[in-house]
Amino acid sequence: DAKTTQPTSMDCAEGRAANLPCNHSTISGNEYVYWYRQIHSQGPQYIIHGLKNNETNEMASLIITEDRKSSTLILPHATLRDTAVYYCIVRVAKDNAGNMLTFGGGTRLMVKP
């Protein structure tokens, strides 16, 4: 899997958009960008994923640059419950042996009142 780089921590005001960046300059053509989050001591939760087009679901939006070397996860109206560690992971979707989900340090997002 390609390596990713994320800021260690970010703050966001409640009700504002939270924009979480991720760099993945060595991403391969068949690799997707996945985002997970982990709320304190809970199991990680899938948020969204994309290949090259921007994606949106009920939780978030994912913006991927045209060269696919970076992406941004957007939480449009952050709430206190969005305080969590957010992991950006690059991997093939339908994995083969030896291609498991691996977690880096992630970004610790603190949503403040």
Added chain:
Amino acid sequence: DADVTQTPRNRITKTGKRIMLECSQTKGHDRMYWYRQDPGLGLRLIYYSFDVKDINKGEISDGYSVSRQAQAKFSLSLESAIPNQTALYFCATSAGRGQVSANYGYTFGSGTRLTVV
């Protein structure tokens, strides 16, 4: 009921004891995984299984063993627990190659907090 259920939720055990952590899933996924998380760190893969007859070591398998009793059940054992195995343990599942999934993401359980004293 949760898609991925881990038992127990919390466990305190003594050094040298054998302990088993259990995981069951209702997702129908072929693939199951055990991860470990230490305070302030990311998740590290202990073992994974792509189907009932397939077991593979992850990056930190020493001191652990697993058993895939059925598609829905994957247990992790610590044969002789030691204090540095104190951690939060997560089980996860994902769709296999022959299965269709909306996103091929992983579904995680709520975790087992294990303390070895």
